[in-house]
Amino acid sequence: MLKEVSKTLFIFSTLAGISTQSASAFTYIAKKGDTLSDVLYENDYKPIYGRGGALEQTLKINPDIKYEKGNKIFPGTKIVLSGNIVPGNYVLRSSGKNTVTESVIEKNEPVVIPEAAPVIDHVREVSDIFDQIFFWQLSPSVSWKELTAKDSNINQNSNARALSDMSYGATVVYGMRFNPDVDIYSKLFLEAVNFSSDNSINIVKKNIVTSSLGVGLFYNKKWQVEVGMGDELFLTSPNATSVEIKKVSMPHFKSAYKNEFYQFQEASLLYALSGKVLLPRSAPGIDSKLSYGAGAGIEAKLRNQSFYLGYEKTILKASGNSTDGQNIFWRYTWETP
Incomplete structure (x- = not known):
């Protein structure tokens, strides 16, 4: 019918x-x-x-x-x-x-x-949270560092300053993308830093390898939250003509915001703002108090590659001396599609 x-x-x-x-x-x-x-x-x-x-x-x-x-x-x-x-x-x-x-x-x-x-032509929302995709990133980087400190220990009162040569580092990130809005990741960062001596000061320890471990979350490709453990550098002055650089591992909490301000076809430019808190932790020779830092940068992205130029300022508080650190770095990142 x-x-x-x-x-x-x-x-x-x-x-x-x-x-x-x-x-x-x-x-x-x-x-x-x-x-x-x-x-x-x-x-x-x-x-x-x-x-x-x-x-x-x-x-x-x-x-x-x-x-x-x-x-x-x-x-x-x-x-x-x-x-x-x-x-x-x-x-x-x-x-x-x-x-x-x-x-x-x-x-x-x-x-x-x-x-x-x-x-x-069916219009649908993004995939649900059960669609997981695993990814990883490799990010070689170069940086230039400056450490300054005003030492006010009982036996010494002086100003100290140390500059690094070009330092080389690399970051490996492994993560899970639940959907286009949520990434959860873990990362490992290693960097070889070489501080240069001049005629006015003797640096007791010049070559240092620093590391950092962290886990974090990206939301909507804009907001980042990360917790981890990383090495920070302090300056102390054993005497009037020498500077000793101490490496201390400290817990950190980091947040960042990234946003796109220009796009052409598959390329885009983004700006980034970040802040971090170094949590109190005792170490031999340094009784660390609350410390903090801030940063900013510009990123150029093309498909699964990016180029990032950034600046970071860190203030490390400690009993007897405080060390201010400045870091200018350039980073290239490649991510699995």
Whole structure:
């Protein structure tokens, strides 16, 4: 039996010889970041998993889709979606420009699947939090440092200053991207610092390797929060003509804000502002009190690469002496796509 209706929907089933089932169907065009389970969930095709679930049925009627771990699909892929499986009689509807024809198909009656389902430009939200993507970054860097201190110990009262030559460092970041808005990461930073001596002062220890470990979170590609443990450098003056550089590992809390201010095609420029607090910790020879720092920088990004020029100012408070540090650095970052 046939009757005219005005509703745009395609419902089809398996061919003769297979148990007759029904499914609402349309063609979905995959967007960047889609997974097959996301698409099914967003369009209310449930249950998704399990034997006879929507995922299994969709793969059967889309033999060209390569099912991989994470069920990723490439942008532009056309996916014919089946619906919930219901036994018995069902309806096949097809639509033209001005009319829609509805046919009631009796059970066990063979059904012809349309050669081309209509293309629907489906607008969807970003993937849900269960779509995890792992990534890592490698960031070589060079920096120039300056340390200044006004030493007011009982046996010594002097001003000290130390400058570094070009210092070399590298950062490795490994993280998980839950969706385009949330990144959780861990990082390791190593840097070799060489302080240069001049004729007026003797630096007792010039070559130092510093390190830092941290875990953090990026939200919306703008907000960053990080906690970790890192090495900081203090200046002390054993005598009037010498400076000793001490390395102390201290807990830190860091926050930063980054925002884009210019974009051209796939390239963009961003500015960044940051601040950190060094938490109290005792170390041999230095009784550390609350310390803090601030920074700013400019970043140029192109796809999965970035170039960053930054400046940091750190004030390290301690009993007997305080050390002010300035750091100018340049960093290149490459991230897995």
